[in-house]
Amino acid sequence: MVHTLRHLLFALLLAALAAPAIAQEEPVSEPSEPIAAERTISDSAIAARLSDIFSEIRGLEDIVIEVNAGVVSLSGTVSQQGDGVRAVAIASRLEGVVTVEDAVERSLAVETSLSPAIANLENSLRRGWEALPLIGLALAVFIIIWIVGHLLASWKFLWKRLAPNPFLVEIIAQAIRFIALIVGLVVALNLVGATALMGAILGGAGVIGLAIGFAVRDTVENYISSIMLSLRQPFRANDHVLINEHEGKVVRLTSRATILMTLDGNHLRIPNSTVFKAIILNYTRNPERRFEFELGVDANDDPVAAMACGFAAMGALDFILREPKPDAHIKAVGDSNIVIRFMGWLNQSEAEFHKARSLAIRATKDALEEDGFTLPEPIYRLRFDGNVPALLTEAASDASAKPSAQPAPTRIPSASDVEAEAQLLDVRPDDHITEKVDEERAATGEEDLLDNERPVE
Template identity: 50%
Template structure:
């Protein structure tokens, strides 16, 4: 009987041991489950068990007292159900208080009885408190702000004084236009340096970076919008440095011809040979071919004359060259010349060339007089200057006889030939000065800037 009782006690202990092991606490492991709020968010753990309502109420009340705007909240807890009551100034704080309560461990539900306060004094009180705080900060910030403003003013005055040092900028730059550009750039750099120092003193360098970044984007957009204007401005700078011509120079820019009046920051102004003002944008001038007749005082002219197909072109060229050599306004070096230019159906085209000194002789007058002199000389020697001849074919009958321009009657001198020859030799071919005078008057009358400088070497 005793053995049976011992065996029964042993079996009972084996059966009951696992149950006790599972229900008892294990060393080093927290027996409480991980708490979470009803909406699945992380929870704020309570120091006591979740069913202790007083602990939850104390915990929430302490949290609300530490948060601005939530101090008036009253908390009541019954069986894990939190009841919030009171009046809050900001409507957003009502939902904020509810979310905090839901995150406390052990909270089953939240009954939110909070209301927005309608009391004007309660509404204005936090606003006035924040305003007072801001004013206190501004008052404390005023000495630092004053120092920053003083730095800005000093750098502004320094930049302005540097820009007004005209003699210095005129001495280091090739012309007044570049002097103004350098002075403005230096002034801007000094002012920006002062601004950076002032903002760094105020701890607002991030603001400066944002401003400069925005300015860069805006500048890029403006650059695309005024691309032609910028291109013209840069071309003006390059032309003022290169100095491709001088005032009074006779130039051809692209297909536009005239005498240079001045070079401005926007355009090159010419006086055309007809006496008209012509403004060419500097971007066009910079990209165009420039032919300057004034750079070399010697200039060549040329013209063509046709003789009969049966005449000797070599003899005709000799006669023409001899006649050109007799003209007093043509240079002897280089000497006049001629060449056979073309053999046509009914004539031979000869080209005659001669050189003049532009400072003493007008190109147009000299060419006109030379053409007249050579024509008269060829006709006096019996060379015909024929009109175009057309040969007609008839299928029936006899062919027609074609008269030759070299008939003896045409080789006789025409009446007054000697007087005409003498008149050519003494024809007025002096250089035309009327346009030059107009350019001089325009330069004296106008107060517009001129970037052409005779002291600078011409390109």
């Protein structure tokens, strides 16, 4: 009895657990009848619709249309290949069309192919004739903007107040003309509706400008250097300068090069890009210039007394400046002499540098010799490995056999010698190169970016 009751309770528990799963399953019903595939648009309606569309489009009138079970077959001839592609695209978009079979061929007849071209030409001429007033208006606007920009660029008196030199004035004027040209072209193309052409022109101009920029990179660098030099003004006309290893007097600064006249009278053109990056030594900026030279006295002489003697000799010269004072110091002590360096100052605007230095060396040397100082020559030691007494005896006999040397006759200086010496003693600066530079600047009308009214860097 208990065993039977246990089986009954187990069966009721299984039934309770299975009931929700059975309730969640939905019965699958089979369709009572098959679904019919019905077409809403008939083949004749599709053919009629395509025929009406093609009859309204030029070039598609001769296309033959056949429709069977939604499949459209196009045949016939067209004058242009694009007409057949267009017909296929139109038929494909029509409702009820399953697919399109393209059998359209292009007609190669001359009259058939020529008539569309003539029609397009006539249409273009007609539209061009109708657009003549608009083109004329755009051209008038372009000319007006260009004239206004040209007049604005010609007001150089206004730009001279804004720009520091004529070179920048010309750059501003050219920039205004270029901007006016671009603005006029853009406005004119916008008026006629040629925005695509405008974009192509601007894009092509950008590409061409980039290519030209790479091609003329050195020229552009030279041009920019000219602008910077005209702003900085590192030298004046007729300044004595040393640019890297090139020395001369400045003739002018142009938009491309700096022109020097070398000290031997030749023209030297240095690109401004080189000048802008070069080390420039200007001798004219400070008229006071120091020179120096070296003399050697005997190792047994008093070097301080020698320095005082040379100091006094240079101080007695008229072209040597009293302030700053001349100076001297011992540079080195050699095997047979003491090297003394003498230094003095002169005014380059009153004395020629190299000639004054030469006369200072002469005066110092003469003063040292008059005061008993010896300017020794190099001493060489000779070594004899043979019979020294025999060699000395032979040398003495040769010397006694030679006749005694006669003293050289005293040369009487002529008038020309006196005049030449007086000319050499004249230390006034040579103005020949300066005069040639001034003559060239006055004779030639080339542009010059040097402005004496602007401060020098």
